[in-house]
Amino acid sequence: MRPLDIVVLMKIIALNDEPWQYRDLSSTLFISVSEISASLNRSMVAGLVDKEKKKVRRNALMEFIQYGLHYVFPQVPGPIVNGMKTAHSHPFYKQHFSSDLPYVWPAVDGNARGQSVEPLHKGVVKASLQDDILYKLLASIDILRVGKVREKNLAIEELKKHLL
Known part of the structure; x- marks a missing residue:
């Protein structure tokens, strides 16, 4: 894989x-x-x-x-960059969790500043801009890569709604 x-x-x-x-x-x-x-x-x-x-x-x-x-596919958040919000910083998850510093996929024209999370593929940012469901699914995946237990539990619930 x-x-x-x-x-x-x-x-x-x-x-x-x-x-x-x-x-x-x-x-x-x-x-x-x-x-x-x-x-x-x-x-x-x-x-x-x-x-x-x-x-x-x-x-x-x-x-x-x-x-x-x-x-x-483990991930350790990296330096502060401009990008697109992901993981618990995604708009859906933002209403459930608070954080001082968002996680972002690095993107030169990104509208957020936060700790970088390397996307699973370089086309993820462009693809997510065109498909809100894909964006939420990939942000959920990123929670499993970098999140805490409570965040992971909600991400798994949301993924199950789409997968099962």
């Missing part, structure tokens, strides 16, 4: 059973078609999508996200 595999799977979840093609994922995630294909191949081998690579095995993905993601 590679970090971008999670981004691809979250985009498919965000599409909410709408039909899609590799080129649709490629253009909305800013990932090449060949990378999308390789990603879905890895996800099939890992048991996270079916053999046709069209349906996400939601229970398996939720299990991986809940119990394995923070071990496979």
